[in-house]
Amino acid sequence: MTPQLYTSSVIPIGALYAMSLWFSNSAYIYLSVSFIQMLKALMPVAVYSIGVLFKKETFRSSSMLNMLSISFGVAIAAYGEARFDVRGVALQLAAVAFEATRLVLIQILLTSKGISLNPITSLYYVAPCCLCFLVVPWAFVELPRLRAVGTFQPDFFVFGTNSLCAFALNLAVFLLVGKTSALTMNVAGVVKDWLLIAFSWSVIRDTVTPVNLFGYGIAFLGVAYYNHVKLQALKAKEAQKKAAQADEEAGSLLQERDGHGDRKSDNQA
Template identity: 80%
Template sequence: MGKEEGSTTVVKKVIVSYAYVSIWIALSFTVIVYNKYILDRKLYNWAFPMSLTLIHMTFCSVVSFLLVRVFRLVETPSNMSKSLYLSSVVPIGALYSLSLCFSNSAYIYLSVSFIQMLKALMPVAVYSIGITLKKDTYRTDFMANMVSISLGVAIAAYGEAKFDSTGVFLQLGAVGFEATRLVLIQILLTSKGISLNPITSLYYIAPCCFLFLVVPWMVVEYPVLMQTSSFELDFWVFGTNCVCAFLLNLAVFLLVGKTSALTMNVAGVFKDWLLIAFSWSVIRDTVTTLNLIGYGIAFMGVAYYNHIKLRALKTRDPINAEGNRSILIGTTTNTKNGQAQA
């Protein structure tokens, strides 16, 4: 009877894990495709990425405030002081706003499939910035792996049928800002004992992102919006888009909290291939053989990188284990889009 109960428990855990994975993949997939639909000139044709990011930040600021301050469903860290907020959260919020804005802007110029391929450079950026800020230690085998990932992405870029230098610049900028944000989270928050779940993260960071974006938005996009009918928002489209982006943050929290970073990494790889297939078969983006070869090389490098990091976590290697759980999560959740980068 004990064995039967044990087997039933294992089956339940497997089913629950698959359910969380499925929910996260579905929401991440939806947010990425939804943002592409809104921003693409050939689809919905609302090419205002900064405005879209501001709408997301406004929605998440309001909802997180209600959950934290009005309904008291989530508690904030007791050691989050004003000075800590200004010295730690504000820089992270600034980087987050840049990462989201650049990432959303890239959808105007690049296909969904090619953007996913460029995102494979996230481990390279995280490791390089970690070394620069003395958060990580230089290792020859790691650097060789970073070179292989970069080479794979370069091959994929060379084989891209609709290569756009502006879009590539924006997406690489998004990767750079996001990687810096992930490293700073380790340096500025985790090292000081601050732990934020997606709701408290949005509670602190979303208003900060809004403030950083609102001034350039007033200069760059607001005058154009005022001169066009695009200023009149479709509340159904943008409302559901914001809800999906917010729910994605909850899905990230549930997936990592109820399973593991390893599960999320494996799910992220599956999601990326799924998006590439969707981009090719449904959106009709051109995916060349050279694209796939290059991304295949980069994918193997990313898989090896995650394997090394997870092994370091298990063995508690003092060189690599510190803080790598968050960095591992970052490599697979970079959407960038919405708030939890898909």
């Protein structure tokens, strides 16, 4: 990757990734784990909206109705949240917006140029850039607090195991996408959200109200339908690609047969 391509493509993606990490991790200070997972259901809405804005997605009324149903479900879940905090919700929504913009920019800046990055190579290029951007808020927000404490000693076991889990997650995503598809990863992500909600309720003892579950259930159905539509579009695209390959092979066979016929006629002449 040339320095010019890195500057124009990877640095904006790294900056958005850093903002997404900063805001999403900050939201855990104010909100419960279960409610944050419910808010993350807005990711398809954000990706579709930003994709339409950048003309990477085609506006369809059916898709917009689906996005509205997801938003409506999340709004109900927010209404029933026992630990609702405006700052936490604002932080998490900002994180969703930054992450959605990052995903769209990956499509615009890299995929359009023929560059395909899997999760491992993405870390290789984006992680150092993301670290540089995260150092800035750390220096102004976290470092003064650490200096005020004076006796702060970082827990290297917690930091080390956290880093190991993060790397293992990216490796698992890489293997999953390689063996199946990106859509399978999205479906697995929906199942993961339900497991996290159940875990936070049963282990961490987060308060999960029936209104929470009802609203997230509506959002879950919307996300499931969104994944179903994506699957059908992917199957149609693959079928079209196979049909084009079959037509191309048939055309080459006809050309070879015509070529043999012409040579045979010339020999007879």
